[in-house]
Each structure stands twice: as C-alpha cells, then as structure tokens.
Amino acid sequence: MTRESTVLQNRKVVLASRPDGNPKEDNFRIETGEAAEPGPGEMLVRVRAISMEPAIRGWLDDNDKNYFEPIPIGGTLMALSMGQVVKSNLEGYDPGDFVRGLMGWEDYTIVNADTVLLTKLDIAADMPLTYYVGVLGGSGQTPIVGLDVIGRMKPGETVVMSAAVGAVGHIGAQYAKHKGCRVVGIAGGPEKCRIALDEMGYDAVIDYKSTDDLDAAIREACPEGVDIYYDNVGGPTLDAMFNNMNTFGRIVCCGMIAGYNRADDPPPLYNAWQIVTRELELKGFLLYSYGEHLDAALETNIDGLRSGWLNYRENKMVGIANAPRLFCELMSGRTVGKSVLEMDLPERAD
C-alpha cells in the first residue's frame, strides 16, 4: 500500500461581480481546490450549515457604511456558519468539536481565535445541526433579546412584526404571543399572510402588497395602537408605523432590508416627527453586543421547540451548489422562515 497524504477537496463560493440591486446567481461563482492546511493557532473546520442573512447583502457593496468590511471581487463569501473541527492547532479545540462563527461559504474553512463570533457548540441530541445557525443561533436569539431587552415587552401589549414570516419575525411573533401580547404581522402577499395566521400564531396580519394605505391598515389592525414595533424592514413600513405608535412606544430596529438591495438609494422616511410627539424610542441593535443575554435566549427557544409553543420554519436547501440561489431568493423577498444551507459531503481523499 502507498501511504497517501490527506488531501481534502474544497469547494467555495466567491464573489464574481458586485450586484446592482437584487443579487443574481451570476454574481457568484464556485471554485474548487484543495483545502488549506491549518497553521499555528488555526484549525480546519468542515462547514455543516450556513446561515443566509440579509446582512450579507451589505458586504457585497464596496462602501464603508456596513458593519463588516466589503468582500473583494474573487473573495470567498462569508456567513455565520457552524461546522465540525477536522484538525486543530488551536488550544481548547479538538477534532470532532462543533463550532459556530463567521466562516467562508466553503467545505473546509480556516478558523482561529480571532474568528468573529467563534463559539463552541453543545449540540442537543434532539436538535438538527442546521438549527444552530437558525432558531438556536443568531436569528433565533435576536428576536428574544430584541423584544425583552430592547423592547422591554410586557404582557398585554400590542406588538407589530414586519417581515412577519421571516427568519427573525416568525420566532419573535410566537415568543411575544407566548408572553401574552397581541401580535400583528406585516407580510407581502396572500400566501405569506395565510402562513402567518395558520402556522405562526399571529392575531392579525396585514398584506402590505394589497393595500395602498398601509397607515390605515395598521390602524385598523391595531385599534389600541402599537406598543412595540419590531422593525426588520425600515422604509415605508417603518414610516407608516410612526403614525400608529402609542406614546412611549418602542421601535426595535433589527434590520432595514428595504434598503439593502439599494444602499445608494434607500427609501425615504417622512414621519420621524412622530418620534418627538409620541415620545418614541428607536434602538438599533446587533445581537453580538448583548452577549450576556444569549444563553437565556437559547434556552427560551429550546423550551419553545420542546414544549411546542414555537413552530420553527426552515427554508433549507442542501448542497453548496445551491448557495447562490438560496441567497438570491432570500434577497428577493420570496422566502418563508429561516434560510439555511445544509452542506453536502465534500469529496475526501482520506
């Protein structure tokens, strides 16, 4: 027998060109090569699940207005991902460990102590791996922290959720309902509205695509006004919400997807004057700034899944070849639930 060295084939998704508006699949390209060898203080991680998030859209533009550096042309796409350690030169991590962090869209990725959001994961036996980049990851923890810590949600309040059937929205809505709030969703199209009502526990849902007076539609759906608006979209929806908030209402600013596809031409807001007259509080937040609340939020969602108050919806595709399509569909606004890519098994020579 010949002794073969361990050669791992690696496929990765790189940025072929910068999208103009909605990203298209040909903005991306898949390249194949050999996996890197981890150097001192590094480890090689086999990526198992990739979280597709609207925030990634910002990294594709070449500007300085986002919270990560832009990805260069030809650079590997990045995402919050989870995977399993294959080789480790990093103290405290061993082959077989599950980790989460900002990783490349690739089969095998190099991770070190500086990897953004690097965390070792304790995988529960009854939970799929992909859940750890969804309901048991950032998009699940975000609405819990947003409603509790930023929104200071109290039972009996009226909570409005935009992107109602989205990754963050459908979890936040069910949590708010579980905590005794009245929960109203805003979504686009009859199918999403039906899903929101039938599967996600909303008390009422507004189809923003079927109304030409969103302001009035919100007023009708929220006769007692709105105490918390959990904003995932910004733009005209946020603008209409300003006119429907109760005094001392809180607006949890989690994302403003309405502007992501056109960062140079974001939709205008006209009603911000209501911040003063209604004494509103708007607070932007990124989950990573609230580390001390993450464990409790994770426990909340595990409890929700096990005890049944939380109906988690995954929009899952399998295989790295589908990564560009999944991301483009997410950014087109057509998806329901949390978009996650489950990686297929790469070729291995060992």
Next chain:
Amino acid sequence: MTRESTVLQNRKVVLASRPDGNPKEDNFRIETGEAAEPGPGEMLVRVRAISMEPAIRGWLDDNDKNYFEPIPIGGTLMALSMGQVVKSNLEGYDPGDFVRGLMGWEDYTIVNADTVLLTKLDIAADMPLTYYVGVLGGSGQTPIVGLDVIGRMKPGETVVMSAAVGAVGHIGAQYAKHKGCRVVGIAGGPEKCRIALDEMGYDAVIDYKSTDDLDAAIREACPEGVDIYYDNVGGPTLDAMFNNMNTFGRIVCCGMIAGYNRADDPPPLYNAWQIVTRELELKGFLLYSYGEHLDAALETNIDGLRSGWLNYRENKMVGIANAPRLFCELMSGRTVGKSVLEMDLPERAD
C-alpha cells in the same frame, strides 16, 4: 364718589387664518374686550411673560398629528406663560401668587386646576420674571433633562447641538461644556456661528448654510465621532448626523423644526439604516413627561446663571402688539436665544 365696578380691559391675539408654510403676521389679529370673570374653581391671571416656541406652530394646523388640539380660527393663541393671580376662586391660590402654565396670549386669562402644566412659582429676587418662561422654565429645563436623562451624557463625550444658538440649544451646549464634554454646534449663517463661538462656549460650529456637504463638515468638526446628538431640527441635519454617530450613540429628539412649517410635506430622511449598523438610540421626549427631574434642572440653571457658567441670551420683545411679529421671526429661523414676550401693562379701570 361713584363706586365703580372693576372692569379690566383685555387684549388677546387670535388666529385669523391658518398659515401656509411660514406663519405671517396677518395670520393673527388682536381683539379687545373685557376680561372674563373667574367662575367657581377658576382664577384670573394677569399674564406677564409669554414663551414663544416652535411647537406652537403645530397647533395652527388643522390636523391630528400634534400633541395639542389645533387652535380654531378665531380662537386665542396659547403658550406656556407666567403671570400673577388677580382674583382667585381656586383653592390654594391667592392674589399676588405667580403661576406658570398654558395660557392665552392675552392680558388677563382664566386658569383653573386643569390648566396644562399649572405650577406655582417661587420667584427668586435676582431673577427677571421673563426667565421663568425661558432659562428657568421649559426651554431651560429641557436640555438639562434631555442631556442627562435621555442622553445619559458623560464627561469627555462629543455632543453636537443643532439650532445651536436657539432657546434650548445655547443652554444645553453650555451645560454640556460645563460637564466636561466637547460641544459642537450647527447653526445657519456666519452671525449665528460667531455668536455661538464667542458667547456660548462652543468648541466648534458648523454653518450649515455655507456647506453643500454637511455630512463631511460634521466629520471634520468631530474627528472622534459623535456620542450625543441633541436634535432640535430633524430633516437633513438629522440625516447627516446618522452618518457621524459613534456606536451606541444617543440622539435626543427634542424637536424637528425643519418640518414644522410644512407638516404635510416634511423633509425626508435617507440614512436611518445607520440606526441599526451603529446601534443608535433615538428617543423623543417632552419635558412634561419627566416631572421628577424638573426641580434639579431648575437648580442647575439657577446655579449656572449665578456662578457664571451659563450665559443666557433672551430675544425679548415688549408688548402684546409685538406677539405675532415675535412668533413669525422665531419661525423664520432668524432669532438668537430664547424668544419671549414681556407683556405691557394693560389699561385698568380699578
């Protein structure tokens, strides 16, 4: 001798027509008649000083988006005012007492227990009466509460103040400076900027009228970014500030005068996305919701005046005939300091 009844002549300013955009003097009319007799539970107050405030502009429009009811055509203008009790049928108030509250723009006004913000005043011997609707009233207390309670201001932070030489701005700026902050003002025109630098203690001032890139001008004046933006104007200034805030920056939303003269066509905001990326907090506030902080704010400003760290600037006119002009000048943006009307002595028959 004939015994004459006490007949008090009363002049009042009424709304002749609703302004379209900037108010003009002919939107107002002065009417003369006899002062009312206070009924049970009422008192008659001789108005001594009227606070001219941009918020009044909102009450002149016939819409439901403001925090007071619109003033009807022919109705008496209202303002935060202070005066002296002439006759009282109200328990706890005696002739000679000084009171403040929402009163008519008139010589003699009826006040009762439901009068908005009714407060008995303790006039310090060394303070002019007009100060009690200015630096020792709402416009003086507002920036203190806004910076301390809403903005959670800390020494060493960079504070930006719009409407830098205005009623609220010039007091807030000097307070922030007194508390060890670096204070940058935004004002319109070279004369205002000179006053801000020479008389109001600003470290730097931006003339928004002389720049076509306010965003860059702020960046240059605030090389370490902005921790607190005290917003009196909204509109394009607020929009430019979004791009200059530090992470976790606070925007104290005190007023958005940019839209007051054209409530149906407010200036748009495009950069609200920065609320998320920079994790900003915006909080609208009306002083009257923070009653427990008023006494301390008053003491702060009395201390400032007596010990000299606070250079208070009054834009005072005397005589009710000047009320419309004073208000129109305020709303045109030409004024410096706190606009206050000192009432002249009405004719009396007693």
